[in-house]
Amino acid sequence: MRASDVEPVLHRLFLRGLEGDAAAYHDFLRRVASYLRAFIGRRLSFWTDDIEDLVQECLLAMHLQRHTFQIEHPVTSWVGAIARYKLIDLLRAKSAREMRNVCFDELEIFAESLEAAHEARRDVQVLLDTLPERHRLPIVLVKLDGLSIAEAARHSGMSESAVKIGIHRGLRALVAKVKGVTHEDR
Amino acid sequence: MKTDDLVALLADRATPVSPHATSRRLTAALLAGGMASLFLIAAVSDVHGDLLRRMSWPGFWIRFALVCMLGAAGFLVMHRLARPGAKVGAAWWGLVLPGAAIWLAAINCWMYAMPREQLWQALADDDWQTCAVGILMASLPVLAAELLALRTLAPTRPALSGAVAGILAGVLGISAHALNCPELSPAVVAVWDASGIVVSMVLGMLLGARFLRW
Numbered sequence: 001m002r003a004s005d006v007e008p009v010l011h012r013l014f015l016r017g018l019e020g021d022a023a024a025y026h027d028f029l030r031r032v033a034s035y036l037r038a039f040i041g042r043r044l045s046f047w048t049d050d051i052e053d054l055v056q057e058c059l060l061a062m063h064l065q066r067h068t069f070q071i072e073h074p075v076t077s078w079v080g081a082i083a084r085y086k087l088i089d090l091l092r093a094k095s096a097r098e099m100r101n102v103c104f105d106e107l108e109i110f111a112e113s114l115e116a117a118h119e120a121r122r123d124v125q126v127l128l129d130t131l132p133e134r135h136r137l138p139i140v141l142v143k144l145d146g147l148s149i150a151e152a153a154r155h156s157g158m159s160e161s162a163v164k165i166g167i168h169r170g171l172r173a174l175v176a177k178v179k180g181v182t183h184e185d186r
Numbered sequence: 187m188k189t190d191d192l193v194a195l196l197a198d199r200a201t202p203v204s205p206h207a208t209s210r211r212l213t214a215a216l217l218a219g220g221m222a223s224l225f226l227i228a229a230v231s232d233v234h235g236d237l238l239r240r241m242s243w244p245g246f247w248i249r250f251a252l253v254c255m256l257g258a259a260g261f262l263v264m265h266r267l268a269r270p271g272a273k274v275g276a277a278w279w280g281l282v283l284p285g286a287a288i289w290l291a292a293i294n295c296w297m298y299a300m301p302r303e304q305l306w307q308a309l310a311d312d313d314w315q316t317c318a319v320g321i322l323m324a325s326l327p328v329l330a331a332e333l334l335a336l337r338t339l340a341p342t343r344p345a346l347s348g349a350v351a352g353i354l355a356g357v358l359g360i361s362a363h364a365l366n367c368p369e370l371s372p373a374v375v376a377v378w379d380a381s382g383i384v385v386s387m388v389l390g391m392l393l394g395a396r397f398l399r400w
Binding site for chain 2: 066
């Protein structure tokens with residue numbers, strides 16, 4: 001369901017709930033709970049234990065504060081404001097409590113290994129292709145394919161010093177291009 | 187408890203809710219607080235008989251209009267701050283403009299209306315305790331009532347909501363105090379009004395940050 005379709009459905013259910021229709025209210029709370037779980041889950045990915053607690057706290061707050069809802073207003077922004085308030089409250093409490101004793105294991109960095117290097121190389125490939133051939137080929141042969149200078153020279157028909165100069169200048173040009181890309185990103 | 191169980195539990199308690207709860211609670215608090223401060227003012231001093239005479243002074247009505255605007259805007263802003271997701275929007279101007287006008291009037295009096303020493307003198311010997319303490323005392327019941335009402339609502343910005351409740355309380359405080367205020371010099375009145383509102387606002391902000399969290 002798209003975000004713009006959510007509002008009319010939730011609004012209708014909530015209004016009936018405010019009039020005392022328990023079944024509609026039940027449906028409303030269950031739907032809101034799953035949206036909250038996704039919203040909070042994305043933002044609390046480090047504290048998975050807290051996600052469900054916060055979902056419940058938000059649901060409870062919405063129940064206790066349901067008289068603050070004005071029927072002509074969108075219920076999604078009401079729910080969103082309560083969820084944000086509770087989330088910020090929790091993060092603030094956490095930062096006060098937990099930042100004082102950050103003591104994660106130094107080996108934690110090795111607990112998981114992702115082979116994301118493949119992804120990154122593809123970008124370099126794009127940049128490499130923009131280099132002139134006399135710079136690009138030595139870099140590909142020596143740095144990526146792992147040949148020695150002599151092998152690369154034989155392979156490409158260039159002199160060994162031309163290969164070395166090509167690598168040197170090519171890498172410098174590449175660094176400049178990488179910097180340019182990241183600056184554009186900002 | 188599982189979330190599904192909590193949802194079922196809450197749905198069981200789906201008692202009907204009035205859609206006008208916010209307005210009703212804030213208005214009731216304002217009335218109760220306003221009555222309390224009027225009684226307080228009436229109890230500590232007799233209401234001045236020259237109120238009618240002062241009503242012929244144009245400054246009285248300018249002040250009255252500014253105070254009314256500030257009070258109305260304060261109520262509107264507080265009403266919106268008390269409800270999650272409601273935007274205050276243009277209503278802020280209703281607070282900023284009359285507030286700025288009251289302050290400009292006070293600064294204008296301070297700078298030009300009378301020589302500096304004379305104003306200090308006027309502030310000092312006129313029963314300044316009566317004015318400062320009187321305004322503060324008259325605004326406290328309103329502030330307390332508004333904060334209690336806000337506690338039953340859901341302000342997502344507690345300190346800001348407290349500050350606006352403070353402005354509203356200050357406005358009612360100076361209005362209630364005006365019935366009794368023996369001071370006639372507009373310069374002194376303007377200075378007391380402006381500072382009374384700010385003191386009450388800061389007090390509301392501090393209390394709000396502490397007591398309005400939910």
